[in-house]
Amino acid sequence: MLSIYERIEYLIKQKGITKKSFCEQLSISTGNLGDWKRGKSTPGTHKLIEISAFFHVSLDWLILGKPSPEMVREGAEDYFFDSKGQSNCHSDELLPEEQVFIKEYIAFAEYRKRKAEEDNS
Known part of the structure; x- marks a missing residue:
């Protein structure tokens, strides 16, 4: 099962942007992104909401990897x-x-x- 970070990394690649660009657009420090990668921390609720809206994916998918049939x-x-x-x-x-x-x-x-x-x- 993929982690939240791995799903975020997948979305970054699918969108064709760099991790640096992603961090800049969502006001995320590269240090925080590194902590997510190492499993030291995970994004907070507000940041998860911003990330899901940025990539147009459901929170269920972003957090749990659960497929969503359609965007609500x-x-x-x-x-x-x-x-x-x-x-x-x-x-x-x-x-x-x-x-x-x-x-x-x-x-x-x-x-x-x-x-x-x-x-x-």
Whole structure:
């Protein structure tokens, strides 16, 4: 089974860019990339999200090597938001790790929206 680093390295080669270019485009230090390669550390959640969006692959594939039949496109209307764009879920009903996950997911959705707008302009 391939490691996360090996999947990232595969994607870099498939895209035809250098590791240095990859690091520069995603603000990753070459030292961190080296740590990932040696298994000393792995990318954090936010970085994994950025990498998956950069290469247009699913997080399931990037993290687990699980194939994804198609890229999922999300929109706020698919989730539990009211007309003001606010969650109708009370955050005090969520566990702390669930609150962190929701915040990270919202940041991911905003990133993908910005990226799509940049790609379309």
